[in-house]
Amino acid sequence: MTGISIHYCSVCGHETQKKVPEGDHRPRDVCDHCQTVHYQNPRVVTGCLPVYQNKILMCKRAIEPRKGYWTLPGGFMELGETMEEGAARETMEEACAHVTIESLYMLFNVVHVGHVSAFFLAKLENPDFAPGEESEEVALFAEDEIPWDQLAFSTIGRTLRHYFEDRQAGLFPMRLEYVTPPEHRD
Amino acid sequence: MTGISIHYCSVCGHETQKKVPEGDHRPRDVCDHCQTVHYQNPRVVTGCLPVYQNKILMCKRAIEPRKGYWTLPGGFMELGETMEEGAARETMEEACAHVTIESLYMLFNVVHVGHVSAFFLAKLENPDFAPGEESEEVALFAEDEIPWDQLAFSTIGRTLRHYFEDRQAGLFPMRLEYVTPPEHRD
8 A cells, every 4th residue: 555646746746756855764755836735645544333232233235345245334534523433423313323432442544445444333322224225235134144244344343343242241441453354455 | 533534425526415324323425426335433553562671662752642741652543453553653763663463452432532542561682762743752751760751642641650650560451541621631
């Protein structure tokens, strides 16, 4: 993951050059006209594991990547919000559901796509939900109903497996894990 | 924090328009020529608290913002690395010091500047360190030597205060906190 090429300067519209800026250590897209350095950095994905009476709220994706596969509600964190606010917003957008965000549960370095993915434990306040624009279907699943072979991303399976294991002990420690390319599909 | 304006499309160089893309909920800079939507998202700052024989390694900033003030080594996470790798890289760049990253310790939502800041507990392997290009000075501080009134950012003070308190109990739980604008200076 080295980022897309920024061919034109977003500030002045001139063509950029790939070079290592003074005092820097890696090539960036630099505008020789207005001197702007165009950095590219990882993005934060924020989502949650919404629990309602021992069941988990999941969304069947209506969009690519992984259209038709099941995921936990989540998406890119926006400017102007916290990770928790982003997770609740994404749940409202994708599942029309109101959640109370509890603790940070999983954090993943998804290096090959340039993401840091965060999942919070959350409480689904009531069983009111419906597919948002990016979902084909939204449903509550008990542990033995999870569509394990139809999960959208490996981060989803890992989060769910940890959750069901931790639930037996009643302890939900935050985990930071690394996702390797072959097993992750977005 | 609503992001800078992207006046020109980085893909094709044409002027962008501010509009809400179809299926989206907020205004973005959109290129009507090639249809690229230019998203802007929070960036991840990753750093560490390097410990050597009960002392903490800190850096006096040689660059703005907060030039001349003391900080823990850290900086923007890059594409192609994990948060832990980024924290170790920044420590090498700013303090010419080799650390072993241990556990994630502090995570801050710094909404007003669009950052998520992560600090890891780290072990400074040996007392070899020196100022990197972005530091005026690098030094080890015992608890009673910390320059509390010369800290660069509120995240640094919070991380250090939690650390010295947690050290008494010998337990270092991960904390997720929110930084409000008036007390944070970057």
